[in-house]
Amino acid sequence: MLGLESSCDESAAAILRRHPDGRIEVLADLVLGQTEAHAPFGGVVPEIAARAHAEAMDGLAAAALDKAGLSLDALDAVAATSGPGLIGGVMAALMTAKGLALGAGKPLIAVNHLEGHALSPRLSEKLDFPYLLLLVSGGHTQLLIAEAVGVYHRLGSTLDDAAGEAFDKTAKVLGLGFPGGPALERCAEAGDADRFDLPTPLKGKPGCDFSFAGLKTAARQIWDGLDAPSAQDKADLAASVQAAIATALASRTRRAMKQFAGDYPDVATPRPLVVAGGVAANRAVRGALEAAAAQEGFRLIAPPMKWCTDNAAMIALAGLERLVRGETDGLDAPARARWPLDAASAKLAPVIGSGRKGPKA
The missing domain is CATH 3.30.420.40 (ATPase, nucleotide binding domain)
Structure with a gap:
């Protein structure tokens, strides 16, 4: 599974292998930060982040494949963060994944970034x-x-x-x-x-x-x-x-x-x-x-410290977990600025409130 992540200010690509016994092997795990670009502003600037992601994603995907010694044909599927996050950033990983999935004839898995975090400890232990x-x-x-x-x-x-x-x-x-x-x-x-x-x-x-x-x-x-x-x-x-x-x-x-x-x-x-x-x-x-x-x-x-912050290994893992259950997405999967992990609770009882784009939390 190739996983791509770009929801905030870190562009990331990772490749994971799931063995028959459920053991997870990390074949490549690359993260490209944007600290220097945002430091003068004291916080993440969405437009700067989106442009940096768009420039980096295809190169990161290629570098991850190269590090793992694999071609696109060797993948079972491609996973990418589909939300929530800064919408311009989310689009970069998701559109790259769609292009790779379409070009290689592989399934696409649109991953909730929060589910990636929720499952991340399973990268290193049962x-x-x-x-x-x-x-x-x-x-x-x-x-x-x-x-x-x-x-x-x-x-x-x-x-x-x-x-x-x-x-x-x-x-x-x-x-x-x-x-x-x-x-x-x-x-x-x-x-x-x-x-x-x-x-x-x-x-x-x-x-x-x-x-x-x-x-x-x-x-x-x-x-x-x-x-x-x-x-x-x-x-x-x-x-x-x-x-x-x-x-x-x-x-x-x-x-x-x-x-x-x-x-x-x-x-x-x-x-x-x-x-x-x-x-x-x-x-x-x-x-x-x-x-x-x-x-x-x-x-x-x-999870280990390197998988606490945003990374693509957790996105690839969430993709693997869904793939083995036969859950994939179409190429019309949307990029979402908001995507509560517990969508039912968020819709019925939003904590912060609901806007035009759906529940905030």
Whole structure:
């Protein structure tokens, strides 16, 4: 399976082989970032990203085939991210995949980028369904039960900003550069996480939803209120924000673990808690989740760091999972800016709201 990814600011191509026993072998895994192009703007510029993806995708696909020592004829199918994401970027991988599939006479699999993240731990270890999933990235913060490939039940989602957005926007306020999340984590290493009193999002509120907009605003107000802030002030605030986000994620996930344990009493302990998405690479977040999981009788499972952020290996894996079930797509598969992983819940009870293009979350 050739997988292509271009939903945000990383162009990626990967080739995976699925063996008869279900074992996954990664034959090629290439990622081309755009950090230098977006750094002057402090964030991803959709037009710049789309142009870079369009220029890179065919070359990356060819390079992946070359690295794997394969021709297009050797593939069983071609998979690509079909959404959600920046629509100009999504189109680059999807249209490249359509061209390759049509030219080589191979099936096309249009993959939900979020499902790629949801399945990503299965790249490196055996993981049976069902499992509890915390999907946490720059655009998404959701708690779901993964019952099977394509079957997800949402327990909670963000009411406003995603955790990754709170990291990135706070990093921008502090002038830490781009990409913001990793920069804030590095800055926080020298900081005192107990110095600043930040609000606990949704403290005491029932349910498994998240909220990070208030925390982000509080951090900005503290920063603006400092007189000639020093490097230590910056490190302390970065550490405080990071700790608050990690605590909020662990607290709400603890509620979901209790619900999962009640709904699936037959799942043996330690039960699986999967964390996926770019924020899963943050060590403070992982530490807080590991502690909460151990207390609730769960085991934290995360993909290796290189497969936490956007990559094509997870897209190829999602394509393989669907191909073995006989699920393929036509060449009219649309590029989608919005594509909730649990579409039924999003349509019936959208957390943020629904617009002309469908449910936002």
